[in-house]
Amino acid sequence: MRARFGSPWLLLLPSIVLLAALFGWPLVRAVVDAFSNDQGFTLDHWRRLFDDPYFLTALRNTLLLIVIVVPIQLVLAVGMALLMQARPRFASGHFYLWCVPLAISELAAGLVWLSIFGNRGYLNSLLVWLGLSQDGVQWLNYQHTGTMLLAVAIAEIWRATSLVFVIVVAGVQMIPRDYDEAAQVFGANFWQRLRHVTLPQLGPSLQVALILRTILALQAFAVAQALTGRDFPLLVGETYEWYSNLQNPAVASAVSLVVLAISLGTAVFYLRTVRAPEGSR
Amino acid sequence: MSERVVLPPIDRAPLRRRRWRAIGVQVACIAVTLFMALPIVLIGLAAVSSRDALNDFPKPLLPGEFSTETLHSFFRATGTMPALGNSVLVGIYTVFWSLVIGAPAGYALARNAFRGKDTYQVFILFVRALPIVVLSVPLATMFLRLDVYDTVFAVTLVHTTLALPTTVLITASIFVAVPADLEEAARVFGCTRWQAARKVVVPMALPGLAASSIFTFVLSWNEILGATIVTLGHRTLPAQVLTTLGEASTAYRFAGGFALIIPALVFIFVMRRYLVNMWGTTLR
Numbered sequence: 001m002r003a004r005f006g007s008p009w010l011l012l013l014p015s016i017v018l019l020a021a022l023f024g025w026p027l028v029r030a031v032v033d034a035f036s037n038d039q040g041f042t043l044d045h046w047r048r049l050f051d052d053p054y055f056l057t058a059l060r061n062t063l064l065l066i067v068i069v070v071p072i073q074l075v076l077a078v079g080m081a082l083l084m085q086a087r088p089r090f091a092s093g094h095f096y097l098w099c100v101p102l103a104i105s106e107l108a109a110g111l112v113w114l115s116i117f118g119n120r121g122y123l124n125s126l127l128v129w130l131g132l133s134q135d136g137v138q139w140l141n142y143q144h145t146g147t148m149l150l151a152v153a154i155a156e157i158w159r160a161t162s163l164v165f166v167i168v169v170a171g172v173q174m175i176p177r178d179y180d181e182a183a184q185v186f187g188a189n190f191w192q193r194l195r196h197v198t199l200p201q202l203g204p205s206l207q208v209a210l211i212l213r214t215i216l217a218l219q220a221f222a223v224a225q226a227l228t229g230r231d232f233p234l235l236v237g238e239t240y241e242w243y244s245n246l247q248n249p250a251v252a253s254a255v256s257l258v259v260l261a262i263s264l265g266t267a268v269f270y271l272r273t274v275r276a277p278e279g280s281r
Numbered sequence: 282m283s284e285r286v287v288l289p290p291i292d293r294a295p296l297r298r299r300r301w302r303a304i305g306v307q308v309a310c311i312a313v314t315l316f317m318a319l320p321i322v323l324i325g326l327a328a329v330s331s332r333d334a335l336n337d338f339p340k341p342l343l344p345g346e347f348s349t350e351t352l353h354s355f356f357r358a359t360g361t362m363p364a365l366g367n368s369v370l371v372g373i374y375t376v377f378w379s380l381v382i383g384a385p386a387g388y389a390l391a392r393n394a395f396r397g398k399d400t401y402q403v404f405i406l407f408v409r410a411l412p413i414v415v416l417s418v419p420l421a422t423m424f425l426r427l428d429v430y431d432t433v434f435a436v437t438l439v440h441t442t443l444a445l446p447t448t449v450l451i452t453a454s455i456f457v458a459v460p461a462d463l464e465e466a467a468r469v470f471g472c473t474r475w476q477a478a479r480k481v482v483v484p485m486a487l488p489g490l491a492a493s494s495i496f497t498f499v500l501s502w503n504e505i506l507g508a509t510i511v512t513l514g515h516r517t518l519p520a521q522v523l524t525t526l527g528e529a530s531t532a533y534r535f536a537g538g539f540a541l542i543i544p545a546l547v548f549i550f551v552m553r554r555y556l557v558n559m560w561g562t563t564l565r
Binding site (some may be wrong): 008010014019092093104113260 | 307408423548
């Protein structure tokens, strides 16, 4: 093999420098900021954070949102991918519309669902029109945590299922059709084929989707911000709040480290548990 | 033609089952499509309703009249147009810088086997998995000290960093798809390394690079938290909408939401052929 264009490191270097400067350094800085003040090491910021009534609610809401949203998205996306495999009529039209939310920002998604869940929104109008309710339900009232969670969860599902869908579709396309046909020849029914042929081969795609979606769901905040303001706090929303409105970067860093810890924790957890039973891949 | 052959009765059950299944698939597809499309139609309707129509309750399910009043007042609101300009600028700069820095790295990954390649890839993946929120706060402090806080440049830096890992991974897979033989052939015929890259590799990779650029642009267009934290006056459009949410009227919110969506519709329409390959296979 001839020597190529000097060393490949020459080409990699700019990206390494930029990432180190804008990812590595701030990461160190965030840890230092969260644990120190003018006098040196301190846990004050953490104490303040835990004393804040919003923090634990935000933590609970964030975890609750992930637990509800991610499994639904996974099932929905696999279902949608299978529908595409069945080659329906107007497949490309359906495909286009199913992918549109992919490019819609969290904030826009929140505003979209605000037009539906708002007090004078379309859902309440429909309820009144159908005669199911006098003057609608206050879906986003701060006293109704349940319906707020529902609204935020639906908006998240609407926005982010497309991402899982696209990953799963790519995974399905890479499975050779032979396996499925062989199973069909041997008389396996739809569920058996799904359970024993398709899903095991989708393993790696599902793992990627799981990790990506969980980490992104941890970072969700604009959906809730658009729908409910601070009435339904999420962790990242709290960072924003501490930094922008309460002007306390140190506590903001502390909240962000909590997000970081949970992200890394879940990534490691998924890598261990999901891939291991797959055996040798 | 002697005696009639008795055929066994035709079993129509599998055929019927097939037809029912096809109908089921159709119905399910339509249901999913309604779930995905209806909200967009609804906010579109809200954005073209007049202020009075938005305050009506219960709303008619189809608006009686269309009005540009809502969208008009959104675009005339203070800050909207400059923020729109900032968003476009930041997007373009981000695309440029992430390509200039990311594409060579992707090329190096695609064409070379070298020690440390795995380490580099793990590094890239790790960076991808880091939440932006951890970085935004220290970056804001850093930008304040460097005197670039609240500039388009600062947001560009943040977005370039965010987009870079994906750009490296996507361009790597694009360059892998360009056969190395062609490059070798060009060199046999006397091109230098650099000429071969410019005259053979880049033209062949161009559609892929364009797709990757659009992807980067959308990423930057949609990013909110970083843009909000490192700016104060020079906000991007989503950051502007987010920070004015508190005091904004309903009309402003719906018009803002709709304005943020329009590029998404265009983008996915342009990109539908590339979607699966780009997100699906390169995000793993």
